Structure formats: structure tokens, C-alpha cells
Amino acid sequence: MAMDGCDHEGPDGDDAPLGLTKNERRVWETMVGSGEPMKAYEILDALKGSGVRAPMTVYRALDGLEAKGLIHKLEGKNTYVICNHSRPHRLQVFLVCDECPTVTEIDVKGLDTLLSPFARDAGFKIETARLEVRGRCEGC
Amino acid sequence: MAMDGCDHEGPDGDDAPLGLTKNERRVWETMVGSGEPMKAYEILDALKGSGVRAPMTVYRALDGLEAKGLIHKLEGKNTYVICNHSRPHRLQVFLVCDECPTVTEIDVKGLDTLLSPFARDAGFKIETARLEVRGRCEGC
DNA sequence: AATCTTTATAACATGATATAACATCGATCG
DNA sequence: CGATCGATGTTATATCATGTTATAAAGATT
Numbered sequence: 001m002a003m004d005g006c007d008h009e010g011p012d013g014d015d016a017p018l019g020l021t022k023n024e025r026r027v028w029e030t031m032v033g034s035g036e037p038m039k040a041y042e043i044l045d046a047l048k049g050s051g052v053r054a055p056m057t058v059y060r061a062l063d064g065l066e067a068k069g070l071i072h073k074l075e076g077k078n079t080y081v082i083c084n085h086s087r088p089h090r091l092q093v094f095l096v097c098d099e100c101p102t103v104t105e106i107d108v109k110g111l112d113t114l115l116s117p118f119a120r121d122a123g124f125k126i127e128t129a130r131l132e133v134r135g136r137c138e139g140c
Numbered sequence: 141m142a143m144d145g146c147d148h149e150g151p152d153g154d155d156a157p158l159g160l161t162k163n164e165r166r167v168w169e170t171m172v173g174s175g176e177p178m179k180a181y182e183i184l185d186a187l188k189g190s191g192v193r194a195p196m197t198v199y200r201a202l203d204g205l206e207a208k209g210l211i212h213k214l215e216g217k218n219t220y221v222i223c224n225h226s227r228p229h230r231l232q233v234f235l236v237c238d239e240c241p242t243v244t245e246i247d248v249k250g251l252d253t254l255l256s257p258f259a260r261d262a263g264f265k266i267e268t269a270r271l272e273v274r275g276r277c278e279g280c
Numbered sequence: 281a282a283t284c285t286t287t288a289t290a291a292c293a294t295g296a297t298a299t300a301a302c303a304t305c306g307a308t309c310g
Numbered sequence: 311c312g313a314t315c316g317a318t319g320t321t322a323t324a325t326c327a328t329g330t331t332a333t334a335a336a337g338a339t340t
Contacts, residue, residue, distance in 0.1 A: 161327060162327080162328085193329085194328095194330065194331085196331095200327085
């Protein structure tokens with residue numbers, strides 16, 4: 001319950017969220033416009049025309065967006081994706097296609113419940129979790 | 141260091157990154173495809189078509205895979221074998237401490253079963269999956 | 281022993297990803 | 311005012327994976 005904020009109301013509209021800094025908004029809009037997971041340096045390239053010149057600018061914005069729960073990082077591919085859920089959640093599940101750039105975030109009900117006892121047995125206190133599933137998506 | 145049992149304790153103290161690099165993945169898939177122990181230069185030959193040209197590339201990937209507990213070297217024959225690939229696909233679960241470098245791999249029974257229907261509903265065919273749980277380990 | 285083949289590393293260069301360190305700017309508040 | 315704070319800009323560098331060339335080390339063969 002605490003870990004499960006996956007409402008799945010679909011893409012919550014494309015209007016930029018409030019409370020973003022200038023650079024966060026630029027990065028967020030770039031990512032939304034792309035529609036696919038993006039690498040930090042791809043975002044940087046896309047923003048070169050808007051006067052963004054340094055990696056730092058992008059990474060800081062990505063940090064901010066992630067802290068606000070608006071994006072997630074996919075460690076497996078070093079890419080960043082828009083989070084299409086309506087409020088921050090600590091448990092994320094991604095279906096990552098090996099054949100194409102498609103990444104789908106899904107809600108796996110019961111994952112928290114399944115996981116908790118194993119973590120407890122190991123004396124581990126869960127803060128967040130991210131499950132990256134790799135394989136082939138529907139279209140591939 | 142354990143000789144030949146599949147201990148599967150996560151990398152301890154040595155902070156090997158989780159997940160596979162591109163070359164590790166290529167080597168891993170070659171070995172899975174073969175189904176038999178392979179020699180380094182056999183793997184190299186098999187990957188010549190994918191643009192792998194140098195022994196170093198293979199040996200580095202083998203080192204990485206071994207550090208992650210995914211393969212073992214058979215010293216007697218200078219061959220490398222997949223470790224613990226009994227399941228059709230592999231689900232790894234890591235408990236990653238945010239306070240210290242400790243990473244523990246655990247076995248979450250039922251994860252596969254829980255996950256499969258969700259993937260099937262999305263038309264997704266699972267190959268591998270990796271769950272990174274972040275939080276505080278027992279000692280922290 | 282000398283040589284050849286197979287197995288494995290050393291050493292260096294490049295590219296991709298990410299951060300450190302410090303300077304600047306603008307707003308807000310006492 | 312000036313002090314402080316968050317955001318931004320700027321430069322330099324760290325880190326990780328890979329590519330590339332050459333060579334070391336170990337066994338087998340002659």
C-alpha cells in the first residue's frame with residue numbers, strides 16, 4: 001500500500017507539471033516530445049539549440065525530475081523515461097524490449113507483498129525498488 | 141573463494157556494477173545458445189560476425205560474468221560454463237544498501253510466477269529480469 | 281631445448297556516462 | 311543594504327566500458 005502508488009490513469013496529460021525549474025521543464029518537455037527513453041547526452045543534444053551546453057545542466061534536471069517522481073532511470077540501458085503514473089511511487093516495474101526502444105511501465109500488484117518477507121528475513125529495510133524486465137515486446 | 145558451487149552471494153566488497161554490459165550480454169547469449177562449456181577463443185570466433193575482434197573483449201566479459209556469479213571457469217579444461225541456468229530465464233534480485241557498499245543477492249520464490257501473467261497481459265515475452273531493491277542493510 | 285599453438289594479459293587510446301568544484305545571477309528577507 | 315539561498319552557468323575531471331595492438335605464459339610438438 002505504502003509502496004504502491006500505481007494508479008494507471010494513463011498519461012496524465014501533456015501539460016508540464018507545476019513546480020519545475022526552467023531546466024527541469026526543458027528536459028521534461030524534451031522527453032515527452034520524444035516519447036521514448038532518452039539518454040542524458042541525447043537530451044543534451046536536443047537542447048543544444050536552446051542554449052544548454054553542459055552535461056551538468058541535464059543531469060541536475062534529471063535528478064530533480066526523479067526526486068519529484070516524474071521520471072525514472074533505467075539502469076540497464078542508462079536511459080531516462082517519463083513516469084506516466086499520477087503520483088510518486090517507490091516500486092517500479094519496466095518491460096524493456098531488447099529489439100526496439102519500447103519501454104512500458106506496468107503495475108504488478110502484490111509485488112510489494114511478495115517481496116517484503118524476503119527483505120525482512122535479510123534484515124533489509126526497503127526504501128525503493130525497481131524491476132527491469134528484458135525480453136520482447138508485443139510488436140517484436 | 142568458492143570453487144565450484146553456485147554460491148550466488150552478491151559481489152561483496154568489490155563494487156561490481158549490477159546488470160550486464162553489452163559485451164557481457166553478447167558473451168552470455170552465445171554461451172546460453174551453445175548449451176555446452178565453451179573456450180574463450182570459441183566464443184571469440186562465434187562473435188566475429190558481431191564485430192568482436194579481440195580476445196580481450198571476450199576475456200573482459202568473462203571476468204565480468206564470473207564476478208557476477210553467472211558463469212564459472214573450469215580450470216581443468218580452460219572452458220567456461222553457465223552457472224545455475226536451470227530456469228528458462230533468469231530473475232535476479234539484489235538488496236542494495238544506500239549506506240554502505242553491501243549488495244546481497246537473494247532468491248525470491250514466486251517472483252516468476254507473480255510476474256508472468258502481467259507480462260503475458262502486455263504481450264511481453266520475458267527473457268531476463270533484475271530487481272534492484274534499495275534501502276538499508278542489516279548492519280546500517 | 282627450440283618452436284609452435286593455445287590461452288591469457290599488458291598497455292594504451294577512445295568513447296560514453298556522470299560528477300566535482302567553483303562562479304554567477306536573481307529573488308527574498310532581516 | 312547585505313546576507314543568504316536556490317537555480318544556473320562553466321570548466322574540468324572522474325568513471326566505466328570498449329577498442330586496439332602487442333606480448334606474456336603455459337602446454338604441446340618436434
